[in-house]
Amino acid sequence: MNIHQIRNATIVVEYAGKKFLIDPMLSEKGTYPPFPNSLRQDQNNPLVSLPTSIEEIINVDAVIVTHLHLDHFDDAAKEALPKEIKMFVQNEEDAGEVKKAGFQNVEVLQEDTAFEGIQLIKTKGEHGRGEILKLAGLVCGVVFKHQDEKTLYVAGDTIWYEAIQEALDAHKPEIIVVNGGDNQFLEGGSLVMGKDDIYEVHKAAPHAKIISVHMEAVNHWTLSRQELKSFTEEKGFSASLLVPEDGESYTF
Numbered sequence: 712m713n714i715h716q717i718r719n720a721t722i723v724v725e726y727a728g729k730k731f732l733i734d735p736m737l738s739e740k741g742t743y744p745p746f747p748n749s750l751r752q753d754q755n756n757p758l759v760s761l762p763t764s765i766e767e768i769i770n771v772d773a774v775i776v777t778h779l780h781l782d783h784f785d786d787a788a789k790e791a792l793p794k795e796i797k798m799f800v801q802n803e804e805d806a807g808e809v810k811k812a813g814f815q816n817v818e819v820l821q822e823d824t825a826f827e828g829i830q831l832i833k834t835k836g837e838h839g840r841g842e843i844l845k846l847a848g849l850v851c852g853v854v855f856k857h858q859d860e861k862t863l864y865v866a867g868d869t870i871w872y873e874a875i876q877e878a879l880d881a882h883k884p885e886i887i888v889v890n891g892g893d894n895q896f897l898e899g900g901s902l903v904m905g906k907d908d909i910y911e912v913h914k915a916a917p918h919a920k921i922i923s924v925h926m927e928a929v930n931h932w933t934l935s936r937q938e939l940k941s942f943t944e945e946k947g948f949s950a951s952l953l954v955p956e957d958g959e960s961y962t963f
Contacts, residue, residue, distance in 0.1 A: 740758065741755040777865075862886070885918070923952060939954055
């Protein structure tokens with residue numbers, strides 16, 4: 712498999728001969744106002760440009776949208792993606808919204824979805840803790856399985872909690888992608904994984920390779936790539952964690 716970090720949570724996964732685009736945020740740098748009540752109110756989103764052309768990014772077989780927040784599925788993605796492309800979403804509510812945007816081939820992920828011989832398994836996530844969870848709404852992750860590939864787990868916008876442990880125990884992924892920017896508002900705590908959450912993932916799956924994405928691309932990030940790398944060295948698991956720059960890719 713090949714995992715290509717585009718920007719924020721947007722990645723392209725080549726798996727068992729098929730290419731999947733996950734959580735496409737394809738707008739030009741500075742298109743949207745900053746997320747309110749958070750850091751960097753003087754910087755519009757996205758904070759950085761795409762590392763490659765939209766045409767190259769959308770040359771895929773299917774798209775997976777874990778939820779419909781702007782930094783995971785934006786207007787530029789809705790405009791650029793072919794309306795007949797296969798779209799996977801987390802629930803019927805999101806399917807309705809994606810169909811309203813003109814997409815004709817939309818499927819709700821289940822725990823036993825199949826695409827071109829690849830097993831896609833929807834997993835749970837919690838987009839924050841406590842009160843913020845109600846505002847953040849529902850999210851999902853996805854596990855990829857195929858006899859010719861290592862098992863891949865893309866956790867999505869979630870913090871560490873018991874369902875992540877359950878997914879790791881159930882599927883034993885060798886490759887794990889986490890959204891690790893510790894994004895948050897000025898109140899309410901982490902919306903996605905911070906360094907301690909990522910350390911919990913490592914402790915629960917010590918032999919897995921972890922890739923941290925969703926970093927330094929939208930204004931409410933609080934964990935930098937460099938701080939995360941320093942933390943992994945301090946805790947002794949830097950060999951298990953990859954922190955890609957935008958445009959970087961890994962083959963497993």
